Amino acid sequence: MSSGIAGRVVGLALGSVLLAGCARFDESASTPFTAEPSFRGGITEPQGPPPSWALRPKGPCIDPDPNVVATCLDSSAGLVSLGGYALVAERRTGRIMQVTLVDPSVPQLPPVEIAAIQVDATGDGGLSDIALSPTFREDGLIYAYVTTPSDNRVVRISEAGTVKPILTGIPKGADGNRGAIEWASPTALMVLTGDAGNTSAANDPGSLSGKILRLDNPSPGTNTPTVVGSGLGAAGDICRDGKKGMWVTDRTATEDRLQHLGADGDLSVAWRWADQPGVGGCAATRDGVAIALAEGKALAFATADPTTSAVTVAPSRIAQNMYGKLLGAAPSSDGSIWVTTTNKTGDTPGEFDDRVVKIPPLGVQPVGQE
Numbered sequence: 001m002s003s004g005i006a007g008r009v010v011g012l013a014l015g016s017v018l019l020a021g022c023a024r025f026d027e028s029a030s031t032p033f034t035a036e037p038s039f040r041g042g043i044t045e046p047q048g049p050p051p052s053w054a055l056r057p058k059g060p061c062i063d064p065d066p067n068v069v070a071t072c073l074d075s076s077a078g079l080v081s082l083g084g085y086a087l088v089a090e091r092r093t094g095r096i097m098q099v100t101l102v103d104p105s106v107p108q109l110p111p112v113e114i115a116a117i118q119v120d121a122t123g124d125g126g127l128s129d130i131a132l133s134p135t136f137r138e139d140g141l142i143y144a145y146v147t148t149p150s151d152n153r154v155v156r157i158s159e160a161g162t163v164k165p166i167l168t169g170i171p172k173g174a175d176g177n178r179g180a181i182e183w184a185s186p187t188a189l190m191v192l193t194g195d196a197g198n199t200s201a202a203n204d205p206g207s208l209s210g211k212i213l214r215l216d217n218p219s220p221g222t223n224t225p226t227v228v229g230s231g232l233g234a235a236g237d238i239c240r241d242g243k244k245g246m247w248v249t250d251r252t253a254t255e256d257r258l259q260h261l262g263a264d265g266d267l268s269v270a271w272r273w274a275d276q277p278g279v280g281g282c283a284a285t286r287d288g289v290a291i292a293l294a295e296g297k298a299l300a301f302a303t304a305d306p307t308t309s310a311v312t313v314a315p316s317r318i319a320q321n322m323y324g325k326l327l328g329a330a331p332s333s334d335g336s337i338w339v340t341t342t343n344k345t346g347d348t349p350g351e352f353d354d355r356v357v358k359i360p361p362l363g364v365q366p367v368g369q370e
Helices: none
Strands: 068-070 076-081 085-090 095-100 112-116 127-132 142-147 152-157 163-170 180-185 188-192 212-216 226-229 234-240 246-251 256-261 267-273 279-284 288-293 298-303 316-318 326-331 337-341 356-359
Touching: 068 095, 076 337, 085 127, 085 326, 095 127, 127 180, 142 180, 163 212, 180 234, 188 234, 188 246, 226 256, 234 288, 246 279, 256 279, 279 337, 288 337, 298 326
Parallel strands: 076 127, 076 326, 234 279, 279 326
Antiparallel strands: 068 356, 076 085, 085 095, 095 112, 127 142, 142 152, 152 163, 180 188, 188 212, 212 226, 234 246, 246 256, 256 267, 279 288, 288 298, 288 326, 298 316, 326 337, 337 356
């Protein structure tokens, strides 16, 4: 475990706004609160775009694609975008890595480990997701969804590296262990749990699996969650919709789903994928939501009705087959989406896997896309 999280973040400072987990691109409505925390490194984040966007020189762990932020990570999951930086969860190792966007005409900076958690990575378990405390500037706390040998749980990592349980006893199975976390407000942490391979438990009010849970004022010790949604399959992600609701992605035996949780607590399916492209991380946009696809090997964009949040047109896809399986997704202040790849799980990984990639806004083609 890191001896000091904020102290281990080398040269890292937040940009003008916190974009914790998944948030709306329109920064004026990106969060229901204005935490704007910052890491306490002594080096200020560079301002403005890099001076050059030429292709990088080739070399070990140096992807020449200028949209690639970091390479040679282990199988990656959730991430938090921090302007020119990101914190990335490595699912199997339990490490939280800092990656930094630099001028693409020079080699990438190597990822820096800022914390590590012991996890059970069998099946799809491990370190699934991370979220910063709403008061991170003051307390340096990071929350994480992890798998242990006995359960799935939410934990809190202090600046000194101490790990304390927040919510334990989430059922664990051979698969369906992935989960996600996101703040709905400064005091409400939303938790998406997988069904642990047991579809009946997802509809059982006595089980924590296959649920959307709310933890009010979570702190180490006993926290009683409120169930706000049931019947979820394998968990993808949960992210704010830029208003007062949340987007949710999950996978069932017959379809993948994009669901919307309204401010009134109503959970409704916005879109279904019969071809099961492997929905994962989500990031709300001004017009809808972007979804990372693992089996679809692309980033999908779903346009939603601003009043009903219904999606009536099939989501478009960009960066198809460019980076392999995508899992984590988080927005950046310039309208792009940062994603993680998970090619070291299943498929034969490429030379530079696993990676963090910055995908330009819809309508701006990534380099190499025809």
